[in-house]
Amino acid sequence: MITKNLTEAVTQLKQGQLVAIPTETVYGLAANALDGKAVSKIFALKERPVDHPLIVHVSGIEQAKSLVTSFPEKAQKLAKAFWPGPLTLVLPKNDRVPDLTTGGMESVAIRVPNHPAPLAIIEQCGFPLAAPSANPFGRISPTTALHVEQSFGSEAPLIFDGGSCQVGVESTIVSFLDETPCVLRLGGLTIEEIVKLIGPIAQVGKTAKSIAPGMLPQHYAPRTRLLILEEKDPLPAGKLGLLTFNHASNKEVFQAYEILSPEGNLEEAASGFYSALRRLDEASLDAIIAYRFPDKGLGKALNDRLERASHLN
């Protein structure tokens, strides 16, 4: 059921139930992060492997501090500058955080969502909320309440409707477990902004050894085959859809097309990205053709999502 009743959402969460919540990035499937039994319901509904750690949502830096054994200076600097916002920090966890929440890891991923609804819900609950994206494991992330309902059908939990997500891609995850901070997932906060504030950072798969648990090459995927091509490339046969940033001179040859930002604005493109992918996925196409985004700012995160959506195709 979709609701706008905050008290109802808080009551369910206090009773150990799941509630889907809006955030500025994507909708999350939330439970009391400190209650292992409640958290286990997230894994069951999402059909998510239990060694994939969850992100814990808190209302501010003080609540974040109550979950960790250390909070390095650079991490605090980022938190002060970008929370609430699309930034997740991985820090050493303390005993208050159940192993189930962190997939058995000694660290915990924490962020403060930039949306009034989850902030009010966390405040009223009095506990932090563990919430992965509210979609079945490996599928397209939801950016509206309706997406969540469509994804889970009759199994859907209570869904708090907070409108469509403004940022539209998941948070950027930065780990502070090693001496050099390391980006584990590209997302809604750009690397450029992070580097400007705290200096050089490592990036998983590039300079850093550490790997991000739960980051699979195939992820965020539509059911329709997705191919990343360049505009000059020949097209395969069949009914094709196009997903592109700001223009395509050949758009008329496609059965359906999604031009994410005709004015070339990456924020606008990110905000509509998953909805556009869903529409194409529902258009009974043989394949979705995607053209890459500029390799800077949010374009890097969008290219990452395209690559994961196209993997194994």
Ligand code: TXA
């Ligand atoms: O924007 C977001 O981050 C959204 C909204 C709902 O907040 N949440 C989200 O959660 O994208 P999810 O479950 O789809 O992604 C969580 C990812 C894991 O797959 C893993 O890569 C990383 O966060 N993660 C969580 N805990 C971690 C830890 N202790 N160490 C390293 N990575 C961790």
Ligand code: MG
């Ligand atoms: Mg996810």
